[in-house]
Amino acid sequence: MRARSHGRRIRKFSVNPLFFVVMGVFFVVEHSLFAAAVLGAALIHEAGHVAAALAMGGTIAELRLLPFGVSMRLEGGLLLGYRRDAIIALSGPAANLLALGAFAAAARVMSAPPRLFAYFILADLGLCLVNLIPALPLDGGRALEALLLSALSPRAGRVVMLVFSITFTGLVFASGLWLLAATGYNASLLFIAVYLAAFLVTKNRLEVRS
Numbered sequence: 001m002r003a004r005s006h007g008r009r010i011r012k013f014s015v016n017p018l019f020f021v022v023m024g025v026f027f028v029v030e031h032s033l034f035a036a037a038v039l040g041a042a043l044i045h046e047a048g049h050v051a052a053a054l055a056m057g058g059t060i061a062e063l064r065l066l067p068f069g070v071s072m073r074l075e076g077g078l079l080l081g082y083r084r085d086a087i088i089a090l091s092g093p094a095a096n097l098l099a100l101g102a103f104a105a106a107a108r109v110m111s112a113p114p115r116l117f118a119y120f121i122l123a124d125l126g127l128c129l130v131n132l133i134p135a136l137p138l139d140g141g142r143a144l145e146a147l148l149l150s151a152l153s154p155r156a157g158r159v160v161m162l163v164f165s166i167t168f169t170g171l172v173f174a175s176g177l178w179l180l181a182a183t184g185y186n187a188s189l190l191f192i193a194v195y196l197a198a199f200l201v202t203k204n205r206l207e208v209r210s
Contacts, residue, residue: 010050015065018195034119041096041123045131048095052088066137082150089142096128130192135168136161137199162200169196 019042046065053060053072064071072088100121107117131139144164148157176189 010060010063012062013064014062019065022191033116034123037119037123038127040120041099041127044095044099044124045092045127048091048093049088051095052091056084056088058088071137082146086143086146089139089146092139093128093131096124096131100124100128133168133172135165135172135196136203138196141165141168165196165200169193169200172196 049072050060050063053074058074060072060074062071062073064073103117103120103124107114107121110117134140134144136142136145141161141164145157145161148160151157152160172189173193176187176191176193179189180187
């Protein structure tokens with residue numbers, strides 16, 4: 001799904017179909033209000049990335065919405081530098097933390113049902129924590145990769161990042177098995193582990209062929 005932006009700073013916007021699959025799973029499996037909260041948290045998350053990139057003077061050649069994050073291709077490649085790339089990667093989870101704080105503060109002064117705020121707080125917290133996992137293509141992995149590439153040679157940085165990604169994908173998978181066994185129905189972490197593993201396999205196949 002693709003659409004062209006008329007703005008000067010975002011050239012092209014597209015959505016990975018798996019994003020709708022993930023949202024659909026939440027709407028089917030979870031309470032509809034919580035699914036709406038997850039969608040809202042995802043939009044806040046992506047807005048954080050975009051705002052940080054634009055604030056640093058970047059022009060986004062392509063913005064792609066992924067199931068658990070966003071992929072941005074800036075004009076000029078690494079024009080902003082590795083450290084700024086790390087900041088942009090972490091700006092999504094930071095936006096969720098800010099939103100979490102805002103919802104928590106609103107819950108103290110507003111008379112809306114507590115469950116309403118609880119759903120939005122849980123959605124922002126969950127999205128923040130998942131994206132901080134140091135495995136590609138999540139934000140934590142992207143930030144760590146940028147910092148590694150700034151300190152090591154490109155080859156060494158990518159090897160270390162691969163080790164981190166494999167290790168934490170395994171940990172997420174093991175945690176997913178435990179969660180599924182404990183609850184009898186919650187396979188969310190297993191779904192994330194499969195997504196991470198599929199990305200690693202695809203990425204390494206492309207690198208081997210190139």
